[in-house]
Amino acid sequence: MSLPGFFDALTEEHRQTVAKLLVDVEFEAGTTIFTEGDEGDAAYFIDEGEVRIERELPEVDTESVLRYEGAGATLGEVALLDRLPRSATAVAETPVRARTISTADLDDLARRDPAAALGITQELARDATAKLRRLTEQASDLMFAAAPDPVVDELVGRATSAQAAFADWPEDRVDALLGRLTSVFLEHAQVLAEATVEETHIGDAGDKTLKNMVAAQGVYDSLVGKVGAGPIATDEAAQVTEIAHAVGVVFGLVPVTNPVATAYFKTLISLKSRNAVILSFHHAVLGVGNRVGELIRQVLEEEGAPSDLVLWVEKRGSRKLTQQFMSHPGVGLVLATGGAAMVQAAYSSGTPALGVGPGNAPCWIAPDADLAAAAGSIVMSKSFDNGVICGAEHNLVVDRSVRDDFVAQLEGQGAAVLSPTEAESFLAAVVDPATNRFRGEMIGQSAATIASFTGIERPFDIKVVVVPAEWDGEDSALAGEKMTPVLSLFEIGGDDEAIALSLRLLDFMGSGHTSIVHSQDPDRIARFGAAMPTSRILANSPGAHGVFGVTTGLVPSLTLGCGTFGGNSTTDNVTYTNLRNVKRLARLVQPDADHPG
Numbered sequence: 380m381s382l383p384g385f386f387d388a389l390t391e392e393h394r395q396t397v398a399k400l401l402v403d404v405e406f407e408a409g410t411t412i413f414t415e416g417d418e419g420d421a422a423y424f425i426d427e428g429e430v431r432i433e434r435e436l437p438e439v440d441t442e443s444v445l446r447y448e449g450a451g452a453t454l455g456e457v458a459l460l461d462r463l464p465r466s467a468t469a470v471a472e473t474p475v476r477a478r479t480i481s482t483a484d485l486d487d488l489a490r491r492d493p494a495a496a497l498g499i500t501q502e503l504a505r506d507a508t509a510k511l512r513r514l515t516e517q518a519s520d521l522m523f524a525a526a527p528d529p530v531v532d533e534l535v536g537r538a539t540s541a542q543a544a545f546a547d548w549p550e551d552r553v554d555a556l557l558g559r560l561t562s563v564f565l566e567h568a569q570v571l572a573e574a575t576v577e578e579t580h581i582g583d584a585g586d587k588t589l590k591n592m593v594a595a596q597g598v599y600d601s602l603v604g605k606v607g608a609g610p611i612a613t614d615e616a617a618q619v620t621e622i623a624h625a626v627g628v629v630f631g632l633v634p635v636t637n638p639v640a641t642a643y644f645k646t647l648i649s650l651k652s653r654n655a656v657i658l659s660f661h662h663a664v665l666g667v668g669n670r671v672g673e674l675i676r677q678v679l680e681e682e683g684a685p686s687d688l689v690l691w692v693e694k695r696g697s698r699k700l701t702q703q704f705m706s707h708p709g710v711g712l713v714l715a716t717g718g719a720a721m722v723q724a725a726y727s728s729g730t731p732a733l734g735v736g737p738g739n740a741p742c743w744i745a746p747d748a749d750l751a752a753a754a755g756s757i758v759m760s761k762s763f764d765n766g767v768i769c770g771a772e773h774n775l776v777v778d779r780s781v782r783d784d785f786v787a788q789l790e791g792q793g794a795a796v797l798s799p800t801e802a803e804s805f806l807a808a809v810v811d812p813a814t815n816r817f818r819g820e821m822i823g824q825s826a827a828t829i830a831s832f833t834g835i836e837r838p839f840d841i842k843v844v845v846v847p848a849e850w851d852g853e854d855s856a857l858a859g860e861k862m863t864p865v866l867s868l869f870e871i872g873g874d875d876e877a878i879a880l881s882l883r884l885l886d887f888m889g890s891g892h893t894s895i896v897h898s899q900d901p902d903r904i905a906r907f908g909a910a911m912p913t914s915r916i917l918a919n920s921p922g923a924h925g926v927f928g929v930t931t932g933l934v935p936s937l938t939l940g941c942g943t944f945g946g947n948s949t950t951d952n953v954t955y956t957n958l959r960n961v962k963r964l965a966r967l968v969q970p971d972a973d974h975p976g
């Protein structure tokens with residue numbers, strides 16, 4: 380057996396000894412080799428194939444891949460050396476062949492042949508420190524302006540040239556292009572929704588189809604006929620004319636929870652304001668991303684538009700690559716939709732960025748609410764796309780006087796409202812004690828799947844799971860954002876308590892995003908609206924559908940600003956008007972004869 384070059388520093392005798400301890404292993408593509416936090420019981424020497432090293436992050440929409448390792452690399456040496464839990468997760472990206480040495484065998488060797496064991500340990504340490512050195516280099520790249528990358532330079536350069544050729548397109552030609560894109564988007568809404576669910580195992584294909592359709596038709600309808608670029612309006616009295624000017628190249632992050640709809644949306648709004656856009660898909664949706672990108676390219680070519688107006692990062696993403704795009708001087712604006720860490724990275728890039736924050740809408744059921752309508756609206760909204768819509772209801776804040784009637788209405792709509800015993804075993808099964816958040820596997824799964832996994836049974840089809848909760852203000856999975864068709868239910872007495880609890884929940888998570896009230900009293904609604912630090916306050920509307928403008932008059936958007944409440948620069952439902960510079964041409968105003976000087 381020939382050992383990897385890795386062991387070249389060992390004596391021939393030690394190599395022979397080590398060879399006897401190595402065990403051949405194979406992993407199919409997609410297999411998790413080991414998981415972050417596991418006990419490290421072996422190190423691996425990769426002979427063939429590629430392994431993805433990733434960190435477990437509590438949020439889905441943050442790029443989690445550290446790097447890819449191939450033949451000749453060592454894996455799992457860190458835990459073998461420090462005997463602490465695995466520092467990262469390793470997944471076979473392709474079929475992998477490797478050899479492995481177990482911790483137990485190494486310890487045994489140390490007793491039998493200390494010199495041989497020291498030899499291997501030194502080699503493992505050398506490999507670990509090589510990684511440290513590489514990380515030091517990468518960290519300094521990130522800290523002191525990202526290192527130039529020819530792929531990034533090339534893509535940004537192409538987008539810049541395309542935008543320059545597009546900047547002067549007249550409005551009707553742009554609208555015709557958007558119309559053509561919209562029809563193609565509608566045509567492919569279903570097939571891409573199905574492909575997304577197949578690729579990500581998150582969400583519901585029927586709902587995703589609807590979402591894709593709204594992101595195409597709804598967004599198009601909100602853009603067509605508007606002035607995207609050039610003179611917008613003149614204030615005759617002030618003699619000031621506003622002129623819209625593209626930001627140039629927009630870099631748009633596309634999350635795993637809404638990939639197709641977000642790509643449609645970012646493309647339409649970027650083009651309306653005469654920008655080029657580079658889409659960066661989360662690594663878990665590259666397949667669908669490539670299909671959307673190809674579709675758009677084909678339409679651009681057919682319509683005689685520069686085909687580089689909409690580009691996408693075809694290469695597998697990593698945090699470093701994303702960072703390099705975001706801080707590239709040729710990128711005018713970053714449109715950051717995704718997890719908090721991605722948004723933070725966008726804000727830290729030095730390029731102006733529009734970000735979003737997490738949702739965690741409190742939904743107040745006031746004593747005068749239409750309980751049947753509220754229950755119907757909540758179940759429809761929270762079950763939509765298996766609960767991945769950030770603007771959906773997350774916490775029910777229910778007045779004690781109507782609690783029992785409301786729970787009966789919820790059950791009538793297909794909600795499993797858990798008993799205290801059910802709640803206890805449910806939470807034990809779905810919450811990861813390490814992060815105190817819902818387990819990643821729960822994200823975007825149907826309530827029926829989650830219920831059967833947790834042993835919850837009802838004589839009807841379960842559409843959402845409602846967990847009665849009390850909250851002492853500690854870190855809690857139930858009080859936070861739940862990207863799954865699960866809601867918490869808090870009981871309160873009176874309006875003051877309802878507002879106080881909603882404020883506390885938002886302070887915990889979701890400040891700036893969305894809050895919801897069900898009441899028939901305009902004064903009560905107004906009081907709630909004035910009190911909530913959220914950019915959207917929905918009254919008697921489903922959250923998921925309301926924030927996008929399907930059941931409200933809000934602007935259709937898949938990037939929902941959270942204002943300074945949520946650390947963002949805007950409270951807007953982001954659209955084309957957020958992607959341009961508004962210049963002001965101010966003419967000399969003659970001093971008024973009555974007010975000289």
Ligand SMILES: Nc1ncnc2c1ncn2[C@@H]1O[C@@H]2COP(=O)(O)O[C@H]2[C@H]1O
Nearest residue numbers: 419445454455456457458459465466467
């Ligand atoms: N930043 C990194 N670059 C390359 N490999 C890494 C990095 N972080 C962790 N790893 C590898 O991933 C493994 C996770 O399990 P271990 O901590 O045992 O050993 C780790 C290394 O082999």
